[in-house]
Amino acid sequence: MKVGIDVEDISRMNQKLIDRIANPSELNWLSQFSEKTIKTHMASLWVAKEATIKALGGGNMREVELLHENSRPIIQLHGKMLERFNSLKLTEIEASISHTKKQAVCIVIIK
Numbered sequence: 001m002k003v004g005i006d007v008e009d010i011s012r013m014n015q016k017l018i019d020r021i022a023n024p025s026e027l028n029w030l031s032q033f034s035e036k037t038i039k040t041h042m043a044s045l046w047v048a049k050e051a052t053i054k055a056l057g058g059g060n061m062r063e064v065e066l067l068h069e070n071s072r073p074i075i076q077l078h079g080k081m082l083e084r085f086n087s088l089k090l091t092e093i094e095a096s097i098s099h100t101k102k103q104a105v106c107i108v109i110i111k
Contacts, residue, residue, distance in 0.1 A: 002110040004055030006047040013042035021061040043104035044097045051108040
């Protein structure tokens with residue numbers, strides 16, 4: 001089992017940062033949020049990717065994709081991140097994301 005966790009200040013989020021790490025589907029997902037709430041969702045995206053990378057021991061943020069199924073976070077891996085996941089004979093990724101007004105947090109458990 002692998003575990004990763006990340007906490008981030010929401011105030012640090014900006015579009016330039018997100019453009020560097022987000023996949024097209026994630027940018028599309030973010031486009032639905034108002035200016036008032038978008039930074040919270042940007043931070044959720046950031047912590048999900050960071051926690052996943054920490055759990056797998058490094059990698060590229062663009063190879064970690066955050067999807068949503070009925071508001072539940074789903075982590076999908078691509079490229080070398082997926083190769084690492086498979087080489088470790090892992091089969092499942094669970095993620096939980098939460099936030100306050102100032103911070104977002106994600107824990108990822110990979111089995």
